[in-house]
Amino acid sequence: MTAGARHSDAGMTPGVLRDGASALGGANPRGCPHLSICLRALLPTCQIARGEAMITEPMAVFGLGRWGLTLARTLLDAGLPLVAVSSQRPRVKQELPDPLWPLWTGDTQRLVERARWIFLTVRDDAIEPTARRLASLRTDWTGYTFVHSSGAHGRELLEALHQRGARTGVFHPLNAFPDPLRHPTTVAGTPFGIIADEDLRSDLFELAEKLGGRPFAIPPDLRSVYHLVAVLVANAPLVLISLGRELLRRSGLEPDVRWEYYAVLLQSALSHATDPEPILYLTGPWARRDRTTVRQHRDALQGLYPEAVPLYEQLVALAQALYLAATGQPMGGEI
Numbered sequence: 402m403t404a405g406a407r408h409s410d411a412g413m414t415p416g417v418l419r420d421g422a423s424a425l426g427g428a429n430p431r432g433c434p435h436l437s438i439c440l441r442a443l444l445p446t447c448q449i450a451r452g453e454a455m456i457t458e459p460m461a462v463f464g465l466g467r468w469g470l471t472l473a474r475t476l477l478d479a480g481l482p483l484v485a486v487s488s489q490r491p492r493v494k495q496e497l498p499d500p501l502w503p504l505w506t507g508d509t510q511r512l513v514e515r516a517r518w519i520f521l522t523v524r525d526d527a528i529e530p531t532a533r534r535l536a537s538l539r540t541d542w543t544g545y546t547f548v549h550s551s552g553a554h555g556r557e558l559l560e561a562l563h564q565r566g567a568r569t570g571v572f573h574p575l576n577a578f579p580d581p582l583r584h585p586t587t588v589a590g591t592p593f594g595i596i597a598d599e600d601l602r603s604d605l606f607e608l609a610e611k612l613g614g615r616p617f618a619i620p621p622d623l624r625s626v627y628h629l630v631a632v633l634v635a636n637a638p639l640v641l642i643s644l645g646r647e648l649l650r651r652s653g654l655e656p657d658v659r660w661e662y663y664a665v666l667l668q669s670a671l672s673h674a675t676d677p678e679p680i681l682y683l684t685g686p687w688a689r690r691d692r693t694t695v696r697q698h699r700d701a702l703q704g705l706y707p708e709a710v711p712l713y714e715q716l717v718a719l720a721q722a723l724y725l726a727a728t729g730q731p732m733g734g735e736i
C-alpha cells in the first residue's frame with residue numbers, strides 16, 4: 402500500500418468516499434482520495450497512520466451473486482470504502498438490501514473511474530473474459546488492484562490486467578455462502594486463502610483480518626489440491642446426508658424414524674473433525690470389521706438405491722486404508 406494511502410480509517414466512511422469519488426485518480430491514483438483535503442484542512446479524523454498499513458482505497462464489487470453480495474455487505478459493515486457495486490442484470494438493483502442499492506451502477510466505465518480495488522466476483526468461467534474486457538478499457542491500469550475469489554484458479558485469469566500494470570491476486574473465502582439474501586452467512590471466522598505478490602499479499606491479509614477472517618497463503622503450485630480438499634469437505638458430507646434421507650423415505654422408515662434423530666451422530670462426527678486423525682473415531686461395523694453387518698447393509702442398499710452400492714463398498718475400503726495409513730495397523734476385528 403502506498404504511503405499516501407496510509408490513513409486512519411476514522412474519517413473514511415463509505416458515504417464520504419462516495420461523494421468524493423469523482424475527485425479520484427490523477428497524480429495519486431492509488432492514494433487516499435482525501436489526501437489533499439486532509440493535508441490542507443488538517444482534519445483530526447484523517448491522520449496519517451504511522452507504520453501500520455490500512456486499506457483505504459475505494460473499492461467496488463463486480464458481480465452480485467452469492468459471494469459478491471456477501472462481500473459487498475461485509476465490506477460496508479467493516480467500514481471499508483465500498484463505492485460501487487455492479488451487476489450485468491439491472492433487475493438485481495431492485496433486490497439489493499438498503500445500504501447497497503445506492504452504490505449500484507451498470508456502467509463499467511463509471512465503476513473503474515470511482516474504484517481502485519475491484520473484486521471480480523463473477524462465476525469462475527466468467528473471470529477471465531471479464532478481466533480481458535476490463536483490460537481493454539485502458540492501456541494502463543497502474544494503481545489498480547483486481548482480485549478474484551475462486552479457489553480453483555490462480556492469478557493467471559487476471560493476466561490481461563496484470564500486463565497493463567494492475568496488481569492482481571486471489572482472495573478465496575474458505576466458506577460457503579449459499580443464500581445471502583434470505584440466510585446471510587457471516588464472514589467472521591472465515592479462513593481466507595490468498596495468492597498475491599508480497600505487497601498485495603500483506604494488504605489482502607489485512608483485509609481478511611478487517612472482515613473478521615483468518616488469512617493464510619496458498620502455495621500457488623498446490624492450488625488444485627487445496628481446492629479439491631475444500632470441495633470434498635464442503636460437499637461429500639451433504640451428498641451422504643442426502644442419501645441417508647432418501648433411504649429413510651424410500652424404505653418407509655419415515656415418519657416413524659425421523660431424520661433429526663440421526664443429527665446426533667453427525668454432531669459426534671463433526672466434533673472430531675479438527676482432531677489430527679479423525680479416522681480413529683470410527684465406530685460401528687466398519688471399525689469392527691464386521692463382515693456380516695456390512696453385507697446386510699449392501700443388500701439393503703441394493704434394494705433401495707443400487708447406484709450407491711459401489712460407493713458404500715468403496716467407503717468401507719477407504720476407511721480401512723486411511724486407518725492403516727494413520728496407525729500402521731489394520732482396523733480391529735474380522736472382515
Ligand SMILES: NC(=O)c1ccc[n+]([C@@H]2O[C@H](COP(=O)([O-])OP(=O)(O)OC[C@H]3O[C@@H](n4cnc5c(N)ncnc54)[C@H](OP(=O)(O)O)[C@@H]3O)[C@@H](O)[C@H]2O)c1
Binds near residue numbers: 493522575578
Ligand atoms: N458462494 C460461495 O459460497 C463461494 C465461496 C467461495 C468462493 N466463491 C467464488 O466466488 C465467485 C462467485 O461465486 P458465486 O457463488 O457468488 O456465484 P453465483 O452466485 O453464481 O454468482 C456469480 C455471478 O457471476 C455473474 N455472471 C454470470 N455469468 C456471467 C458472465 N457470462 N459474464 C459475467 N458475469 C457473469 C453474475 O453476476 P451479475 O449478473 O450480478 O453480474 C452472477 O451473479 C466464484 O469465483 C466462486 O468460486 C464462492
